[in-house]
Amino acid sequence: MIKRLIDVNKLDKEYIGIKAYNSSILLKSDIATVDGFILYGEITQEEFKTADEYMDCNILYAVRSSMSGEDGSIISNAGKYQTILSVKKENLQSAVFHVYRQSGECKNKAVLIQPLVEAEVSGVIFTKNPITGNGLLINAVLGSGENMVSGSETPDEFEIVESSIKSSIQIKNAIFTYGQEKEPGTEIKMNNCRARYVICNEGKLLLSVHLEDNKKPVLNHKQIFTLTKEANKIKQLFCIDQDIEFTYANDMFYFLQARPITTITKPQSDRTNKLCYYAKANQIIKGERVSSGVFKGKAVNIKDQDKIDKLDNIVLVTDELYPEMIYQIKNIGAIVTAKGGKLSHAAIVAREKGIPCVTGLEDNIIRIKNGDTLLVDANNGNVVLL
Amino acid sequence: MFLHYLNDNSMVCDFQLIYDTDSKPHLDFYAYGLANESKMLSVNAVGEIISYGMYKVDMNGYIQIMDKIDLICNDHAFLYDKIIEMKKSIDYLKNINNLVEALIMSDACNINEMRNCFEAMVNTMSYRRLADKAGEMLSENIDVERIAKLGPPSYLLILQESKERIRSNEDISVFIKEYGYLNSFNIAPTAYESYEYLKESIDKEEKSGQLLSLNVDYDDSKCENNIEKMLYGLMWFSELRHIYQLRTLRNFRWFFEKTNMNIFNTGAKELFHL
Numbered sequence: 001m002i003k004r005l006i007d008v009n010k011l012d013k014e015y016i017g018i019k020a021y022n023s024s025i026l027l028k029s030d031i032a033t034v035d036g037f038i039l040y041g042e043i044t045q046e047e048f049k050t051a052d053e054y055m056d057c058n059i060l061y062a063v064r065s066s067m068s069g070e071d072g073s074i075i076s077n078a079g080k081y082q083t084i085l086s087v088k089k090e091n092l093q094s095a096v097f098h099v100y101r102q103s104g105e106c107k108n109k110a111v112l113i114q115p116l117v118e119a120e121v122s123g124v125i126f127t128k129n130p131i132t133g134n135g136l137l138i139n140a141v142l143g144s145g146e147n148m149v150s151g152s153e154t155p156d157e158f159e160i161v162e163s164s165i166k167s168s169i170q171i172k173n174a175i176f177t178y179g180q181e182k183e184p185g186t187e188i189k190m191n192n193c194r195a196r197y198v199i200c201n202e203g204k205l206l207l208s209v210h211l212e213d214n215k216k217p218v219l220n221h222k223q224i225f226t227l228t229k230e231a232n233k234i235k236q237l238f239c240i241d242q243d244i245e246f247t248y249a250n251d252m253f254y255f256l257q258a259r260p261i262t263t264i265t266k267p268q269s270d271r272t273n274k275l276c277y278y279a280k281a282n283q284i285i286k287g288e289r290v291s292s293g294v295f296k297g298k299a300v301n302i303k304d305q306d307k308i309d310k311l312d313n314i315v316l317v318t319d320e321l322y323p324e325m326i327y328q329i330k331n332i333g334a335i336v337t338a339k340g341g342k343l344s345h346a347a348i349v350a351r352e353k354g355i356p357c358v359t360g361l362e363d364n365i366i367r368i369k370n371g372d373t374l375l376v377d378a379n380n381g382n383v384v385l386l
Numbered sequence: 387m388f389l390h391y392l393n394d395n396s397m398v399c400d401f402q403l404i405y406d407t408d409s410k411p412h413l414d415f416y417a418y419g420l421a422n423e424s425k426m427l428s429v430n431a432v433g434e435i436i437s438y439g440m441y442k443v444d445m446n447g448y449i450q451i452m453d454k455i456d457l458i459c460n461d462h463a464f465l466y467d468k469i470i471e472m473k474k475s476i477d478y479l480k481n482i483n484n485l486v487e488a489l490i491m492s493d494a495c496n497i498n499e500m501r502n503c504f505e506a507m508v509n510t511m512s513y514r515r516l517a518d519k520a521g522e523m524l525s526e527n528i529d530v531e532r533i534a535k536l537g538p539p540s541y542l543l544i545l546q547e548s549k550e551r552i553r554s555n556e557d558i559s560v561f562i563k564e565y566g567y568l569n570s571f572n573i574a575p576t577a578y579e580s581y582e583y584l585k586e587s588i589d590k591e592e593k594s595g596q597l598l599s600l601n602v603d604y605d606d607s608k609c610e611n612n613i614e615k616m617l618y619g620l621m622w623f624s625e626l627r628h629i630y631q632l633r634t635l636r637n638f639r640w641f642f643e644k645t646n647m648n649i650f651n652t653g654a655k656e657l658f659h660l
Contacts, residue, residue: 198389198403199391199398211413
């Protein structure tokens with residue numbers, strides 16, 4: 001079946017998934033979003049032919065999963081299903097079937113197809129800070145948000161409480177994005193940051209950030225307040241706090257996806273006697289708390305897949321966490337990563353599953369060896385080596 | 387380091403992706419060093435500096451360069467000759483920097499001297515990848531503790547030890563000229579080049595100066611065989627390369643400050659019209 005976003009109604013929700021349904025609401029409510037169409041259920045060649053008419057061969061597209069069970073208010077299944085970016089018109093069919101195959105045994109399958117915005121900035125805004133419960137939280141990067149939501153890139157973070165903004169800014173050397181090919185060395189401006197193309201291969205672009213701009217925040221205060229205002233409109237539209245993916249290009253914000261926030265963290269009471277562990281600590285490594293809880297266990301590196309399957313209640317240690325790791329590994333007591341932000345898919349899932357998670361250890365992660373006994377204090381963002 | 391650009395089957399290296407530094411000249415040391423590799427290795431590669439800190443080379447040339455590096459690493463006679471070249475490049479770079487410093491301090495330095503200095507730096511940098519690869523290969527069969535005993539002192543250790551020896555105003559002047567720049571890979575000066583900051587290191591009772599100019603002797607006397615001697619040579623080169631890379635960068639800053647040029651944004655193309 002095929003349907004344009006503008007033609008979606010309430011009866012379609014069950015079949016097209018919450019992602020596509022919410023996108024149609026955004027479109028019809030005059031929120032700046034990207035128009036598109038949905039392929040769902042059984043898809044015939046006739047429907048691919050219709051899709052062909054909707055598409056332009058000079059534009060790249062995003063093919064996003066919108067499966068039943070995805071983007072719910074209790075369980076998000078964030079990162080479980082596929083999104084394929086930079087799809088050309090002629091490759092739509094293979095992209096759609098790939099996303100379908102990846103979804104496994106899902107009750108109702110659907111994909112949302114939208115033109116890809118050549119993003120200068122991408123990010124996620126939570127209308128309620130999922131860690132503190134107070135104010136809003138924005139995570140944003142230059143270029144495409146793919147690496148940010150997957151957890152492999154640590155974003156700039158902006159906590160907004162009333163009219164005050166607290167920022168945590170990363171050094172940016174590289175930008176990943178999608179767009180038209182350009183010669184290496186070609187200069188460009190991404191929002192307020194100068195950059196240059198390094199390589200462009202089949203629509204996937206890598207840029208380096210000008211050395212004078214690599215410590216600039218990706219969003220200025222005016223943009224942050226505009227985002228906040230629009231995000232609150234979206235929250236009112238759905239009558240519940242929202243996790244919203246956005247992108248910024250040509251002086252405009254586009255809101256790509258909105259779903260309910262599944263978990264607002266509340267600090268849990270420790271079952272462990274935390275103070276005595278701190279007193280015995282060999283080292284304390286400071287990171288970012290992305291969920292809550294405290295857990296003591298043995299460190300296991302993600303590369304030791306054999307060990308992971310055999311042990312219980314492990315502390316999973318990895319450079320970056322992809323959500324599919326959490327879904328595959330059943331016996332995780334806590335997670336520690338070098339990279340990743342509070343609003344990445346992995347962080348969302350860790351919160352949903354009540355797994356203590358500390359990210360942002362960066363190079364300090366090498367101080368943790370396989371078999372080390374760790375206390376992961378997600379309430380305070382600390383990893384204690386015992 | 388190198389990325390494959392499918393469009394014209396070339397390899398691109400952008401040091402702005404790799405190093406977090408604040409100056410174009412520093413990225414240019416690396417990029418022009420790569421550009422000079424083919425000359426150092428006597429290989430025919432078609433490469434170009436696309437922009438500051440960014441180098442592109444044709445695939446054939448890239449493969450030839452990598453093959454030549456492998457060949458040299460596996461041929462100890464060839465490698466030994468290259469180590470002698472590396473040592474000469476460091477000695478030359480050291481002398482050029484001494485000259486440039488004297489000229490800058492007497493307001494007599496001009497663009498030609500700085501160009502000579504840049505070319506000496508780039509020549510040294512052209513040995514960087516070979517030295518790193520050969521050093522890794524030779525050290526594979528040597529105990530880590532033995533390597534630590536053989537090698538020259540780390541420049542960071544030299545920096546800290548010399549700071550601890552500051553006892554007088556004289557020492558501060560020597561420290562700023564000879565050691566302070568080792569504290570950062572950025573061109574902007576740090577506290578270690580600030581007289582006010584370093585003055586706190588002097589005891590209340592000022593003593594006479596005791597800090598000497600930086601000098602790391604070439605001393606392979608602890609080496610027991612030719613492999614260890616070659617490894618020592620490579621380690622010495624790498625350490626001195628770091629030292630004189632930072633010293634050259636510092637001297638460029640001094641030159642820019644004297645001539646009112648932007649210390650961060652003046653790359654080799656702007657300076658030498660390359």
